[in-house]
Amino acid sequence: MVDYVRAQERRTGWFLTIPALLVLALVFAYPILRAFWQSFFTINLGNQLTPAFNGLGNYIRMAQDGRFWNTLWNTTIFTVATVSLELVLGMGIALVLNQSFKGRGIVRTIAILPWALPTALIALAWTWIFNDQYGVVNDLLLRLGLISTGINWLGDPTLAMISVIIADVWKTTPFISILLLAGLQSIPGDLYEAQAIDGASPWQSFRQVTLPLLLPQIVIALLFRLAQAFGIFDLISVMTGGGPGGGTETVSLYIYSTVMRYLDFGYGAALVVVTFLLLVLVVAIATFFLNRSRKRASGAV
Amino acid sequence: MDKKLELVDLRKQFNAKVVPVKNVSLSVGSGEFLTLLGPSGCGKSTILRLIAGLEQPTSGQVLINGKDVSRLSPGDRNIAMVFQSYALYPHMTVRENIASGLKLRKTPSGEIQTRIQDVTDFLGLHDLMDRKPGQLSGGQRQRVAVARTLVRRPDVFLLDEPLSNLDALLREHVRAELKQLFGTQNTPVVYVTHDQTEAMTLSTRVAVLNNGYLQQLDAPERIYMEPANRFVAGFIGSPQMNFLQVPCESRRAIVGNHPIPLPRGANMPTEITLGIRPEHVHLAQSDHEPALDGQVFLIENLGMHNLVSVRIQGQGEPITVRAIVGIEHRLAIDSTVRLAFPPESIHWFDVSTGDRIQTASDSTSVVSPSVTPTSVTS
Amino acid sequence: MTTTVPESQPRSAHQHGVRRIVLPVAVVLTVLFCLAPILWQLLTSFKTDAAIAEIPNVYFPRPDQLTLDQYQKLFERRPFFNYIFNSFLVSLASTVLALGIGAPAAYALARLKLQGERIMLAAVLIVTLFPPILLFLGLLDIVRYFNLGNNYLSLIIPYTAINLPLTILVMRSFFQQLPKDLEDAARVDGYSTPRMLLDIVLPMTIPALATTGILTFISAWNEFIFALTFITREDLKTVPVAGAQLGGASPFEIPFGPIAAATVLGTIPLVLLVLFFQRRIVQGLTSGAVKG
Numbered sequence: 027m028v029d030y031v032r033a034q035e036r037r038t039g040w041f042l043t044i045p046a047l048l049v050l051a052l053v054f055a056y057p058i059l060r061a062f063w064q065s066f067f068t069i070n071l072g073n074q075l076t077p078a079f080n081g082l083g084n085y086i087r088m089a090q091d092g093r094f095w096n097t098l099w100n101t102t103i104f105t106v107a108t109v110s111l112e113l114v115l116g117m118g119i120a121l122v123l124n125q126s127f128k129g130r131g132i133v134r135t136i137a138i139l140p141w142a143l144p145t146a147l148i149a150l151a152w153t154w155i156f157n158d159q160y161g162v163v164n165d166l167l168l169r170l171g172l173i174s175t176g177i178n179w180l181g182d183p184t185l186a187m188i189s190v191i192i193a194d195v196w197k198t199t200p201f202i203s204i205l206l207l208a209g210l211q212s213i214p215g216d217l218y219e220a221q222a223i224d225g226a227s228p229w230q231s232f233r234q235v236t237l238p239l240l241l242p243q244i245v246i247a248l249l250f251r252l253a254q255a256f257g258i259f260d261l262i263s264v265m266t267g268g269g270p271g272g273g274t275e276t277v278s279l280y281i282y283s284t285v286m287r288y289l290d291f292g293y294g295a296a297l298v299v300v301t302f303l304l305l306v307l308v309v310a311i312a313t314f315f316l317n318r319s320r321k322r323a324s325g326a327v
Numbered sequence: 328m329d330k331k332l333e334l335v336d337l338r339k340q341f342n343a344k345v346v347p348v349k350n351v352s353l354s355v356g357s358g359e360f361l362t363l364l365g366p367s368g369c370g371k372s373t374i375l376r377l378i379a380g381l382e383q384p385t386s387g388q389v390l391i392n393g394k395d396v397s398r399l400s401p402g403d404r405n406i407a408m409v410f411q412s413y414a415l416y417p418h419m420t421v422r423e424n425i426a427s428g429l430k431l432r433k434t435p436s437g438e439i440q441t442r443i444q445d446v447t448d449f450l451g452l453h454d455l456m457d458r459k460p461g462q463l464s465g466g467q468r469q470r471v472a473v474a475r476t477l478v479r480r481p482d483v484f485l486l487d488e489p490l491s492n493l494d495a496l497l498r499e500h501v502r503a504e505l506k507q508l509f510g511t512q513n514t515p516v517v518y519v520t521h522d523q524t525e526a527m528t529l530s531t532r533v534a535v536l537n538n539g540y541l542q543q544l545d546a547p548e549r550i551y552m553e554p555a556n557r558f559v560a561g562f563i564g565s566p567q568m569n570f571l572q573v574p575c576e577s578r579r580a581i582v583g584n585h586p587i588p589l590p591r592g593a594n595m596p597t598e599i600t601l602g603i604r605p606e607h608v609h610l611a612q613s614d615h616e617p618a619l620d621g622q623v624f625l626i627e628n629l630g631m632h633n634l635v636s637v638r639i640q641g642q643g644e645p646i647t648v649r650a651i652v653g654i655e656h657r658l659a660i661d662s663t664v665r666l667a668f669p670p671e672s673i674h675w676f677d678v679s680t681g682d683r684i685q686t687a688s689d690s691t692s693v694v695s696p697s698v699t700p701t702s703v704t705s
Numbered sequence: 706m707t708t709t710v711p712e713s714q715p716r717s718a719h720q721h722g723v724r725r726i727v728l729p730v731a732v733v734l735t736v737l738f739c740l741a742p743i744l745w746q747l748l749t750s751f752k753t754d755a756a757i758a759e760i761p762n763v764y765f766p767r768p769d770q771l772t773l774d775q776y777q778k779l780f781e782r783r784p785f786f787n788y789i790f791n792s793f794l795v796s797l798a799s800t801v802l803a804l805g806i807g808a809p810a811a812y813a814l815a816r817l818k819l820q821g822e823r824i825m826l827a828a829v830l831i832v833t834l835f836p837p838i839l840l841f842l843g844l845l846d847i848v849r850y851f852n853l854g855n856n857y858l859s860l861i862i863p864y865t866a867i868n869l870p871l872t873i874l875v876m877r878s879f880f881q882q883l884p885k886d887l888e889d890a891a892r893v894d895g896y897s898t899p900r901m902l903l904d905i906v907l908p909m910t911i912p913a914l915a916t917t918g919i920l921t922f923i924s925a926w927n928e929f930i931f932a933l934t935f936i937t938r939e940d941l942k943t944v945p946v947a948g949a950q951l952g953g954a955s956p957f958e959i960p961f962g963p964i965a966a967a968t969v970l971g972t973i974p975l976v977l978l979v980l981f982f983q984r985r986i987v988q989g990l991t992s993g994a995v996k997g
Contacts, residue, residue, distance in 0.1 A: 358743060379893055381889050401891070401892040402893065410889065411886065413778075414884065414887045417909060418908040427894050428893075429897040431896060431900075432895055475894075
C-alpha cells in the first residue's frame with residue numbers, strides 16, 4: 027500500500043524547502059561555480075572585457091605573483107594572531123561572565139555589544155584611537171611615560187598590522203565569549219562539586235573538567251572565526267585600505283581591487299577559486315578536529 | 328457484540344528491522360474501554376496512531392462503524408484523541424482549544440455553544456474558559472484535553488498515556504474521574520498505557536502487547552488469573568510472578584522434594600515452567616503440605632506485609648522465590664522457612680514457547696488470540 | 706574523607722579571599738575592554754573641534770568644550786538620515802524575506818523526513834562559513850544581468866541569502882524542540898497542512914522568529930562589501946559604507962568629529978537592539994552555532 031501520509035509529507039517538505047534552496051543556489055553556488063569557469067579566461071581591460079580562453083594562465087600568473095603571496099602571508103598572520111588571541115581572551119571573559127555577581131546581566135549585555143556593532147564604523151573608531159597626533163593610545167602611552175613621541179601606528183606596516191589585529195580582537199572576542207559561555211553553562215555543577223570534594227584546585231578542575239567538556243564549543247568557535255578572519259575585508263579596508271605599502275593587504279582586499287580597480291575579472295576569479303579552496307581545506311582540517319573532540323568529550327562523560 | 332472499531336491484520340513496518348506493529352487484529356464494541364498495555368517499544372502507541380490516521384499502515388485495515396478508514400486523513404475519521412502532553416494549543420484560550428475541532432468541521436455556532444456548555448458543566452471548567460493553557464495546573468490541562476475530545480462526540484476516543492504527566496497523588500484521583508467519565512459514554516475508548524494499575528482499574532478489556540504482537544486480549548481479571556503466556560504473567564502483577572524452571576518425571580513436576588502433579592493440558596515434557604505470584608506463596612502450616620525449604624536473604628517492608636526473598640537450594644543453581652508474608656510472622660534474615668505453593672494458584676507454562684498450559688481450574692473458553700511469533704498467521 | 710575536611714577548609718577560605726579581589730577586577734576589566742572604544746567615540750562626537758585636537762587628550766571636557774556641532778556638521782555634509790533609512794529598509798526587508806523563506810525550510814528539515822536531508826544540512830552548514838568576498842564577483846554578474854545596480858534589491862537579495870543558513874539552523878533547532886503532539890493534535894482536530902502551519906505552528910514560532918530576526922537584522926545592517934560594490938548612488942547608500950566614505954575635502958583633512966557622530970548615530974539602533982534583546986541574541990547565536 028502506498029504510504030499516502032509520507033507521500034504528502036514529502037510533497038509539503040519540498041514545497042517548503044525549494045525557495046530556500048533556490049536562493050542559496052543563486053547567491054552561493056552560482057558565484058562560486060562562475061568563478062571556477064571565469065578563472066580559465068582572460069577578461070580584463072586589455073581585451074575590452076571579452077573573455078578569451080587562457081587555460082591555466084591565471085593560475086600560473088598567480089604562482090609568480092609576489093603581491094598574491096604577500097597578501098596570503100598577511101592573511102595567515104592576521105588569522106592566526108586574531109583567532110588565538112580571541113580564544114584566550116574570549117575564554118577569560120566567558121569564565122568571568124559565568125560567575126555569579128551583582129549586575130551580571132548588564133555586564134553580559136555590555137560584553138556582546140562590540141560584536142553587534144557595524145565593523146565599518148568600528149574601524150573608523152579604531153582609526154581615530156590609533157591616530158598618530160590625537161589618538162588616545164599614544165596619549166595614554168605618553169602619559170605613562172612609555173614613549174616620548176607619538177607613534178604613527180597606521181603608518182608603519184608592522185604597527186598597522188598590530189593595530190588591525192587589536193581592533194579585530196576587540197570586535198569579535200564577544201562572539202567567542204558567547205559560545206564558550208553557553209558551553210560553560212551546560213557543564214553540570216555537580217562535576218565541580220565532585221572535584222572540590224576530591225580536593226582539586228580551581229586550576230585542576232579547569233584542566234580536568236572545564237577544558238575537556240568545553241572542547242566542542244572551542245572547536246566550533248574556532249571554525250567560525252577561522253573562516254571569518256580568513257575572509258576579513260571591511261575592517262582592514264576602512265582602517266588602512268591594505269596599506270601602508272601592502273603591509274596589511276589581505277587576500278580579500280587583493281581580490282577586491284583586482285576586480286573593482288584593475289577590472290581584471292579573469293584573474294580575480296582565479297583568486298576567488300584559490301581562496302575558496304584554501305578555506306575549504308582549513309575548514310576540513312578544523313572539522314576533523316571537531317569530530318575528534320566531540321568523540322572524546324562524549325567518551326569522557 | 329457490535330464492532331464500532333475493528334483492526335484487521337494491521338501491520339506497520341518502518342524498515343526491514345523496525346516493525347512496531349505485527350499483524351494485530353482486534354475489535355472494540357460500543358461502551359467498551361479497551362486498554363493497550365505493554366512495555367515501551369511494544370507497539371501500543373503506534374497502534375493508536377494507526378487508528379488515528381497519524382500513521383499509515385503498511386498492510387491491514389482500520390474499520391470504524393464497519394467502514395474502512397485506512398486511507399482517510401485523521402481529520403476525516405471522526406476520532407478524538409488525548410495526548411500524553413495534552414497538546415493544548417498554547418496561544419489559544421481554553422474555550423478556543425475546545426472549540427477548534429468543531430469550528431473546522433463547520434459546526435453551526437449555536438451547536439458549538441451548547442456542546443461546550445454541556446462539557447464545561449460536566450467537567451466543571453467554567454472558571455478556566457478564558458485562560459491560556461500556560462496558566463493551568465497539570466490536572467486542569469488534562470481536563471481541558473479531555474473536554475476537547477468529549478465536545479467532538481467522536482466515533483472513537485483515543486487516549487495516549489493521559490495520566491503519565493501527573494504526579495502520583497493526582498494520578499489516582501484523575502484515574503477515578505476518567506473511569507466515571509467514560510463510563511457514562513457509550514462510545515468506545517482505546518487507551519494506551521504502560522501502567523498495569525491503570526489498565527486493570529479502567530478497562531473492560533485489556534490487550535497486552537509485546538514486541539509488536541498481541542499477547543492476550545481479555546478482561547482484566549482474566550489477564551491476572553489466567554495469563555496466556557509467560558510474558559503476560561510476568562508483566563501483570565506486582566511484585567512480579569515467581570518463575571521456576573523445574574524438571575518433570577512421570578507427569579509430575581519435581582519441586583524440591585515434593586512432586587506436584589502436572590496439569591491435564593501438558594503432554595509429557597521433561598521440563599516445565601512453574602509460575603506463582605508472591606501473594607500466593609505462603610509459609611507452610613504443616614509438614615504434610617508440599618513445600619520448599621529455603622533461607623531468607625532479603626526482607627522488604629511493604630507496610631501491611633513484608634516482601635521476603637528466599638533462596639532455595641535445589642539440585643543445580645540456587646533459585647530465588649519471593650513471597651508476601653504478613654508482618655506478624657517476624658521473619659529475620661538468614662532464618663529458614665518452608666514455602667508452600669497452593670496447587671490451585673500455580674500457573675504452568677511451556678518451557679520453549681512460553682505458552683500457558685491449561686489447568687483444571689481454567690475457565691473452559693480461553694479466547695486468547697495469541698500469541699507467539701510462530702503461531703500468529705491465523 | 707574525614708581527614709581531608711580540615712585540610713580543605715582553610716584552602717577554600719583562602720580561595721574565597723582571592724575570588725573576592727580577582728572577580729571584581731576581572732569584571733571591571735571586561736567592562737572597560739568592551740566599552741572604552743565606544744565611549745571614546747561617543748565623547749569625541751560631543752567635543753568641540755578645539756577639544757578634539759587638544760594635546761594631551763581631554764578625557765573630562767569642561768562644559769564649554771561640549772557641543773552638538775559635530776552632528777550638525779555631519780548633516781550639512783551628508784544626508785545621514787537617508788543612509789539610516791536605507792539601512793533600515795534593506796535590513797528589515799531582508800530579515801522578513803530570510804524568515805519567510807528560511808523558517809519553512811527549517812520546519813521541513815526538522816519534521817518531514819526528506820531524502821537528501823543530510824546533504825542539505827551539510828550544505829547549509831558549509832555555506833555559513835563562506836566570506837562574502839568569494840561571492841561578490843559572481844553576484845556582480847547577476848546584478849549587471851538583471852540591471853539591479855543602485856537598486857535596493859541588489860542588497861536585499863544577497864542579504865536574505867547570507868542570512869538564510871543561520872535562519873535555517875536556529876529555526877530548525879527550535880522546531881526540533883517543539884512537541885510534535887501539537888501538530889498531531891491539530892491533524893486529529895481536522896486542520897489541513899497549510900492551516901496547521903499557519904494557525905498552530907506559526908503562532909508558537911513567533912518568539913523564535915523574533916530571536917532569529919534580530920540576528921538577521923544586525924548582520925544585514927552591518928554588511929559592507931556588497932553595499933560598497935552594488936550601490937554607488939549617494940542617496941541609496943547604507944550606513945556602514947557612507948560612514949566609511951566620510952572623507953574630508955582633502956586626504957589630509959579628516960573630519961574626526963563628524964565621523965565620530967556618524968559612528969554614534971549608525972550604531973544606536975544596534976545598541977538599542979542589544980540592550981533590549983541581549984538574552985535572545987545569546988540564545989540565537991548559541992543554538993545556531995552549537996547545535997548545527
